Amino acid sequence: ALAGSLRRRLETAGNVDLVARAAPEAVLSALGEHAHAVHGRVVQGRLEGLPLRVFCASEHDFGTVLVRATGSESWVRALGELPVSADEAGVFAALGRPPVPPCWREPEHLGLEPPERFVERRDLAGLVHLHTAYSDGAASLRTMAEAAIAEGYAYMVVSDHSQTAAYAGGLTLEALERQWAEIDALNAELAPFRILKGIESDILPDGALDYPDEVLARFDVVLGSLHSHFNLAREQQTERLLRAVENPYLTVLAHPSGRLLLRRRGAEADWERVLARAAELGKIVEINANPWRLDLDWRLALEWRERLVFSIGPDAHAPEGYADVAYGLWMAQKAGLPPERVANTWPAERWLALRERV
Ligand SMILES: [Zn+2]
Ligand SMILES: [Zn+2]
Numbered sequence: 529a530l531a532g533s534l535r536r537r538l539e540t541a542g543n544v545d546l547v548a549r550a551a552p553e554a555v556l557s558a559l560g561e562h563a564h565a566v567h568g569r570v571v572q573g574r575l576e577g578l579p580l581r582v583f584c585a586s587e588h589d590f591g592t593v594l595v596r597a598t599g600s601e602s603w604v605r606a607l608g609e610l611p612v613s614a615d616e617a618g619v620f621a622a623l624g625r626p627p628v629p630p631c632w633r634e635p636e637h638l639g640l641e642p643p644e645r646f647v648e649r650r651d652l653a654g655l656v657h658l659h660t661a662y663s664d665g666a667a668s669l670r671t672m673a674e675a676a677i678a679e680g681y682a683y684m685v686v687s688d689h690s691q692t693a694a695y696a697g698g699l700t701l702e703a704l705e706r707q708w709a710e711i712d713a714l715n716a717e718l719a720p721f722r723i724l725k726g727i728e729s730d731i732l733p734d735g736a737l738d739y740p741d742e743v744l745a746r747f748d749v750v751l752g753s754l755h756s757h758f759n760l761a762r763e764q765q766t767e768r769l770l771r772a773v774e775n776p777y778l779t780v781l782a783h784p785s786g787r788l789l790l791r792r793r794g795a796e797a798d799w800e801r802v803l804a805r806a807a808e809l810g811k812i813v814e815i816n817a818n819p820w821r822l823d824l825d826w827r828l829a830l831e832w833r834e835r836l837v838f839s840i841g842p843d844a845h846a847p848e849g850y851a852d853v854a855y856g857l858w859m860a861q862k863a864g865l866p867p868e869r870v871a872n873t874w875p876a877e878r879w880l881a882l883r884e885r886v
Contacts, residue, residue: 531583531597535630537858539822540789543579547594552584569593591615603633631861636827643833643866649857651867653875655684655850657728657751657782657814657841662707663688664696666846669710669723675847677721683876685749686711687726687782690738693755699727701743708746722876724748728782733757735771737778744777748883751814751841752778754786758795766798773805779882780839780871781806783816783823791820799828807835810882812871814841815863817856818849829863838863839871 529535532545548555555571556563562580563573571582585593591613596604604610611622620627632642655676659665665672669686676684688707689696699707704727711723726749729738737744737752744750752772760768772778784802785794806813813836816823821843829838840856842849860870867873 546582591619602635646861647867652872653682656839658844683722685724685726687728690729692730731772735768749779751780751782753782762796769802780812782814817852818843826859826862
């Protein structure tokens, strides 16, 4: 069985931990070249370039070994002495506690109640944040829409890049007019499925969005994102993000920090201030589901889970990208989000109503 940070669905994993119902010698020979050494009941080796640990359990203590190997260390330590049990449910029962899903076993979860129900795929009605061949996507608007329908979604918010994003084929007003005409035609043809006219607008260095107000007013949904100037001083970055959030046309603050996991640190900002302003103004904050991003960080989403509404954004550049929603859901679950905190569960009309408030 899978254990460790992979089972807890942490955003990055530095090792692979498994639990086997077998003796160390049997695991050692079964793993062949992947196994290097045995320390007590743990077989060590390497898998896909990562350190591998296989914790060996018996029929009787498999559940106990699985809880311990799943971690996190401090979360398991807080349980106290672990009873011996053949399965995990038995461990929790003997401790007199309800079972806790692996995603809710981080140090950050200590002392917190999980939500009554975590948001799941079946709760999601719409895809929010995707690109087409109008900017840097690989597929046509029609292909993206048909794929969304095939996956059971009721609507999608198309969000190609804005004009300053020349590197990504950002849309001029002329291109937008063509896209809107195509959306109108597809909406007539594909109803009741609905394509919402969105945009992923660059947040410019001074915090302005990337079109004049009269163009911004014509979108159903405006996502604002940082794509440049990640290294501004903290105070300046905070002011930039505040200005963007305060823009009446902004609907969603997308991949708020701009981080790329293991590759690029996100923008430094006073997130307390930025997220407080977003909450106050009823702005939606994205948990970008691209596995390189997973941004907003789930720890911040956890802190804000009762004050903000989030959207899970696949940031898809082809139909295959829709599958990344699963990673976004994992992060939303680690953040303890119930369905009602995730705007993808809304019907399309509720998104349109947000726009009419401007
Ligand atoms: Zn982006
Ligand atoms: Zn995007």
